[in-house]
Amino acid sequence: MTLSRDPGNHLRPPLFGGRTLTRRRTPVRGRALLRSAAKRFAAGATVMLGSATLAFTALQLVPGDPVAVLLGPTTSASPQVRAQIRTEYGFDRPVPVRFAHYLGDLVRGDLGTSYQLQQPVTKLINDQLWPTVQLVAAAVALAVVIAVVSAMTTAGRRPSLRAAATVWELVALSTPPFWLGIMLLTVFSFRLRIFPVAGAQSVSSLVLPAVTLALSVAGVLAQVLREGLEAALAQPFVVTARARGLSRTAVRVRHAFRHAAAPVLTLTGWLTGTLLGGAVLIETVFARPGIGSLTLQAVTSRDLPVVMGVVLLSAFAVVLIFTVVDLLHLAIDPRLRTAAAAI
Template identity: 75%
Template sequence: MRSALSAWELVAVSTPSFWLGIVLLTVFSFRLQWFPVAGTEGVQTLVLPAVTLALPIAGVLAQVLREGLETALAEPFVVTARARGLSRIAVRVRHAFRHAAIALLTLSGWLTGTLLGGTVLVEKVFARPGIGALTLQSVNTKDMPVVMGVVLLAALVFVVISQVTDLLYLVIDPRLRKG
């Protein structure tokens, strides 16, 4: 089971988003006809682009979480918690996951930039209008007010996510609240 999950993580991380988008379109739009090929109306048109952007990031986050859990479960506090009578699941959820979640949270905030950067290719593959295509068009036509607006919007998103991440650290790790 562990090797299968590790293989999935590796495939998810190393698959380029444009190729993943084409494969998803081929399978779920052309063959199965579950989702529309293109369009901007309805939630169904957002599913394949969202999955295309999310899978590589989910692979990275899964790798970090797995590594963090393995490291936390090797710590002495796990033996102490088990000696106090906590079940394996309780130790993993209450103690080990909290330790692993710190790195996961840090990386999640940083990966937001990957989402913003990856939208250009995904928008092209799925023929969707969006901020990536707008930015590319504005750069090509030297429309500086739009480019500056997009850059400021991206900076604002990073600042907000950074603040939310810092607040979530306090929720996850009670030791940080005492300082």
């Protein structure tokens, strides 16, 4: 960072290697990135406040007595007990006061206590979240790798090769994941006994569900990536790069890929968000714990604090994912930085 302050210095370490990428950042550019990060953080906080308000409002609009829900349909309690519960949970206080308390608890990281399980919602979510996060992260990483390999090797190549890649991607993205999961289980767990049938104890138990989730995602990503690559390869700078003596592969890796990455990045962010909620089907097939099954239970038993916790968690996940995606966009495309600095 200090290097750019003395533009007269001619003898200095190489500045243009791939390894020294970060050192090329000038302070101005770094500030622009920081500033847009701060703006995005503020925007994320606003979204979170909005979701909290919406969740709270929805809770107020749910018909029926919360105490009745809390006690469950089978329990009978005396009016005194009911009144006691009402005071204990603060249902007797006016709505604005309860909202303020609710927000205060949120800030402290307290999402309330589950009606059904009588445990803090944060603990419940914490226990169930990590298996899902592991699964989704593994699946997305695998999908990106498969997509990059499939697209990079076939974009702009022979029609036969391209057609073959397109066919496998179409098959992959149109295969129902639960069916694929059952097939993989049948072959690799029951027949070959390579991977465990169920559970989330070991890394090997992650393989089959991750592959199941990854394949369809990889199919979509590869198609978008190939389209981007082919658009980039048609640009004049590719001719310039080739005319410098770069091989076809090197042009793809060093130039075209970065251009094709932007739409794939957006799509990956979106798909990750969807997978976090949609993994429940696969988690059921493979009998894995996860946030999906917790949500399902909470909704069916009207365990409202848990439902609200999950709603807030989803909002947070989406905000987090898209903040990261936006910042990565800025890192990829310098043209966005000038625009971002002006906002």
